[in-house]
Amino acid sequence: MAPKKALSYNNIPLNQKWNIINKDSENGPNYIDFELPSDVSTAFVCKCDLAAYFLTQKLQLSGYHVPDDISVISFDNTEISKSCNPPLTTVDINKKEFAEKAFDQLMSRIENPDEPAQKLYIHTEIIVRDSVK
Numbered sequence: 172m173a174p175k176k177a178l179s180y181n182n183i184p185l186n187q188k189w190n191i192i193n194k195d196s197e198n199g200p201n202y203i204d205f206e207l208p209s210d211v212s213t214a215f216v217c218k219c220d221l222a223a224y225f226l227t228q229k230l231q232l233s234g235y236h237v238p239d240d241i242s243v244i245s246f247d248n249t250e251i252s253k254s255c256n257p258p259l260t261t262v263d264i265n266k267k268e269f270a271e272k273a274f275d276q277l278m279s280r281i282e283n284p285d286e287p288a289q290k291l292y293i294h295t296e297i298i299v300r301d302s303v304k
Contacts (some may be wrong), residue, residue: 183247186212214242214303220252223259225230227302248298257301268293 178185207229217223223245227237235241237257245252248263272291279286 176274186269205229209242211235213240215244217243218247220245220247220249220255220261223261223302224251224255227255227257227259240303242303244297252298255302260300260303261298263296263298265294272275 175185211230215223215226217226223243226230227243230237230241230243237243244260244262246262246264248261248286252259252261272293276289
């Protein structure tokens with residue numbers, strides 16, 4: 172379940188201040204020079220391991236302890252998730268299955284351009300490490 176959908180499902184309002192976007196035209200995506208909100212959340216879900224790495228670094232430089240003060244979880248299960256301090260809890264995506272389904276969907280859309288769009292699901296697994304309390 173997507174983070175916004177999970178909040179809505181549990182009747183928790185979305186706090187836009189906690190929606191941190193560390194991307195701009197000068198620095199590009201995923202850099203450390205971004206502002207944290209004054210009232211930081213107790214947990215963050217990041218779009219990828221690299222974004223989580225930079226968030227974790229920013230939190231630690233700002234005096235927070237991950238996971239004692241703030242939990243961080245990410246997606247992709249890349250090498251950086253293992254070497255980060257602390258190692259990141261992450262969602263592992265079966266990249267081979269993802270690529271195969273994307274290719275099959277692309278070929279299907281080329282052959283049948285008028286068919287309606289489809290949602291495809293791939294297997295994921297949460298890899299629990301030390302960034303979540």
